[in-house]
Amino acid sequence: MSETALSSGSACVQGQDFPLSRRQVGMLGLIASESAFFACFVVAYLLYIGRSRTGPYPDVLEVPYVATVCLLSSSATITLALRALREGRSRVFLVWWTLTVALGVAFLVGTALEWHRLIVREGLTISTNLFGTSFYSLVGFHAAHVTVGLLLLVTVAAIALRARVEPAHAERVEMVTWYWHFVDAVWVVVFTTVYWVGR
16 A cells, blocks of 8 residues: 555544544444443343233333433533533533533432332332342433433533633533433433333
8 A cells, every 4th residue: 555545544544534533433432332231221121021920010110201301301401501612602501511410410319219119119129020120220220321421511510610611622522412412312212111111
């Protein structure tokens, strides 16, 4: 291969012609691998529906409408936050970003309240039956991802409060928003699987 071809390929790798940056490729790789994990949990949940020989069963679940609205709304607020950052409106960015954090916390609170009801009132734990095991594994795995997302959001907010987040950092902040959108999209799948198909 000629030196010209090599230099051309090198420019491509360095991002001159390649449509995605290294950060974007890395985040897409992370999202793809995590999607595979979630797919395994969803398939396991669907396989174990109705196979528990002892109760309680999926009919003890209550559809978490409020928590779902909070989480899905956070995709809109984080998008508005990123737009404000790119436009150099740091205060507006911080407001939308903080609201995103609040909506994420509200979702986790809703999940905690649901688990408390299921454990205390319904007697459903992760070791009760196959349904309990698959339910807490799937929903808990998602809740863990929401928690990681919130830690990232809070970290960015803390840096922004010190006036260290600028339009030049938009791509880095965007990677956090990609992860958050992924968490929201996964919840649509989990919500549909657990609270509609699984009932």
